[in-house]
Amino acid sequence: MKHRTLKAACVSLGALLAATPSLAGPADNSLSWASDSIPSNIDFYQHTIREGIVLAHHIWDTLLYRNNDTGEFEPHLAESYRYVDDTTLEFVLRRGVMFHNGEELTADDVVATIEYVTTNVTPQPIFFLEGAEKVDDYTVRIKTAGVFPPILDYVANLLPIYPADYYAEAGPEGMSREPIGTGPYRVTQHIAGESVSMEAFEDYFGGVKGQPSIQTLNFRRIGEFNTQAIELVSGGLDWIWRVPPDAVGQFENAGGLTVDAGETIRIAFVGMDATGRAGESPLENVDVRRAINHAIDRDGIREALMGPGSSLINAPCAPRQFGCVEEAAVTYEYDPEMARQMLADAGYPDGFDIQFWGYRDRPMIEAVFGSLAEVGINASLNFVQASAIATARDAGQLPMWFQAWGSNSVMDVAAGPGYWFSGSPTDYARDARVSELIEEGNSTVDPEARLALYREMIERLTDQAYTVPLFTYALNYVYNEQLEFTPVPDETPRFFQARWKDQ
Numbered sequence: 001m002k003h004r005t006l007k008a009a010c011v012s013l014g015a016l017l018a019a020t021p022s023l024a025g026p027a028d029n030s031l032s033w034a035s036d037s038i039p040s041n042i043d044f045y046q047h048t049i050r051e052g053i054v055l056a057h058h059i060w061d062t063l064l065y066r067n068n069d070t071g072e073f074e075p076h077l078a079e080s081y082r083y084v085d086d087t088t089l090e091f092v093l094r095r096g097v098m099f100h101n102g103e104e105l106t107a108d109d110v111v112a113t114i115e116y117v118t119t120n121v122t123p124q125p126i127f128f129l130e131g132a133e134k135v136d137d138y139t140v141r142i143k144t145a146g147v148f149p150p151i152l153d154y155v156a157n158l159l160p161i162y163p164a165d166y167y168a169e170a171g172p173e174g175m176s177r178e179p180i181g182t183g184p185y186r187v188t189q190h191i192a193g194e195s196v197s198m199e200a201f202e203d204y205f206g207g208v209k210g211q212p213s214i215q216t217l218n219f220r221r222i223g224e225f226n227t228q229a230i231e232l233v234s235g236g237l238d239w240i241w242r243v244p245p246d247a248v249g250q251f252e253n254a255g256g257l258t259v260d261a262g263e264t265i266r267i268a269f270v271g272m273d274a275t276g277r278a279g280e281s282p283l284e285n286v287d288v289r290r291a292i293n294h295a296i297d298r299d300g301i302r303e304a305l306m307g308p309g310s311s312l313i314n315a316p317c318a319p320r321q322f323g324c325v326e327e328a329a330v331t332y333e334y335d336p337e338m339a340r341q342m343l344a345d346a347g348y349p350d351g352f353d354i355q356f357w358g359y360r361d362r363p364m365i366e367a368v369f370g371s372l373a374e375v376g377i378n379a380s381l382n383f384v385q386a387s388a389i390a391t392a393r394d395a396g397q398l399p400m401w402f403q404a405w406g407s408n409s410v411m412d413v414a415a416g417p418g419y420w421f422s423g424s425p426t427d428y429a430r431d432a433r434v435s436e437l438i439e440e441g442n443s444t445v446d447p448e449a450r451l452a453l454y455r456e457m458i459e460r461l462t463d464q465a466y467t468v469p470l471f472t473y474a475l476n477y478v479y480n481e482q483l484e485f486t487p488v489p490d491e492t493p494r495f496f497q498a499r500w501k502d503q
Contacts, residue, residue, distance in 0.1 A: 025238040026482045026500040030216035033239040034228050037360060038221040040193055040387050041176040044160050045122040049386050050406055054492055055196055060160030060181035063091050064152055065208040068488050073152040076207045077105060077161055086147050093138045098203045099163045100186040107140040112164030114142060123390060124158055125419050146443045149450065150412040157409045184212045184496040195220045213499035238483060243476040245307030251478045260477040261309050262487040265318035266406040270368060270468035275430045277396030282352050289465035291342035293332035296371040302471040305364050309474025315458045316417050316469050323413035323454035330462040339375045351376020357401040359389040365402045394425035409490035413454055414442050417461060429466040
């Protein structure tokens with residue numbers, strides 16, 4: 001397998017690493033980091049882009065928070081919570097929690113946030129909420145639409161609380177231009193599509209997150225990895241991630257840098273339009289979809305482009321997630337000869353042409369194209385911004401596409417296949433039985449009963465080959481060796497818990 005683009009990038013990188021990074025970050029207690037994308041609107045409820053989720057954890061807070069040391073969900077904006085009944089959770093808020101604009105958090109802000117997300121269209125999966133009611137200024141009850149076992153995970157990851165009056169006046173566009181939250185950092189400058197600068201919020205209450213040590217955070221979108229590497233070595237950046245495996249070894253031999261790695265719950269898969277939403281297509285034939293599963297050299301691509309920290313997957317979910325019953329999956333071994341025969345039997349002896357959408361990880365897409373070409377499928381790439389593919393996806397315009405999915409950091413398949421196959425606009429299978437299983441699994445309290453439902457769901461999804469599950473992501477991080485930083489599997493770096501040594 002040849003990946004010339006990636007190799008060329010790594011060759012040019014080698015000469016850069018003889019330099020030693022400067023120490024601008026520790027010198028002024030700032031941290032500059034970069035990634036290859038940023039949502040056009042950083043209001044949390046207007047996107048599902050990972051970089052936006054990372055920013056959100058620094059700007060806003062949630063009622064609960066997952067303690068990464070214990071794995072438990074602990075009160076954060078709330079000081080306590082209790083189940084009133086199977087569909088009602090009551091939260092008592094901390095007193096004295098301040099928004100960045102000087103207003104105090106009250107129950108009205110929680111009620112207004114929930115009213116917004118339950119009455120407006122948002123790409124975030126907030127389907128589980130029905131509403132909220134104020135008990136008194138510091139007590140609020142939230143109602144779910146039904147019994148929803150992973151409720152605490154969703155409240156901790158998908159429900160940042162906004163200031164009611166400010167959001168009513170500013171709206172999503174205003175919140176993106178000048179974000180206001182209760183989080184450990186307040187935004188000092190946002191240049192849409194380019195950068196976000198923050199400073200530690202002096203009135204931050206702490207909670208489970210604790211007080212930030214680093215005074216200033218500077219985030220920039222830098223699309224090209226080589227440019228990120230140059231800036232890291234020259235001291236313009238202190239931290240980068242998603243470092244290609246081929247480049248890791250070169251960084252390990254450079255001075256002044258720490259190389260770190262860890263597997264995450266993000267998975268990669270190839271989506272296929274099984275229902276003809278994007279127009280008549282060979283992909284409506286299940287034997288064609290199964291042939292494509294046999295055609296793609298998933299492990300070869302994983303080994304070459306993701307590295308040993310990632311794992312091959314056969315089910316459309318992350319193995320760490322509750323309900324990801326991998327042994328239930330129908331598996332498809334890499335067998336291009338079998339794929340060619342299956343395509344011929346399905347009426348496509350010469351293959352076919354297909355439009356393929358992508359928004360990130362272009363080398364992986366090109367590697368998938370190589371596998372498809374071996375069996376006669378000629379894919380033409382429409383490579384767009386993440387927001388553009390999301391819009392087109394919801395509109396049913398994607399014949400085939402590459403998807404990376406981090407489940408919003410939720411450790412439950414309700415946020416994985418439960419997001420993609422529930423009959424929502426993202427669902428390109430529209431399999432009624434699968435949707436029933438998801439609904440039952442999302443509303444069943446007994447864990448064993450949930451596992452049985454999800455087992456059948458995974459059997460059905462993989463038997464019908466609605467997607468090509470590829471692999472989990474393993475993140476490689478490289479950062480200034482003076483930085484104390486701990487990677488986490490939910491793919492949300494906590495810079496508010498990082499610090500410069502000797503600060």
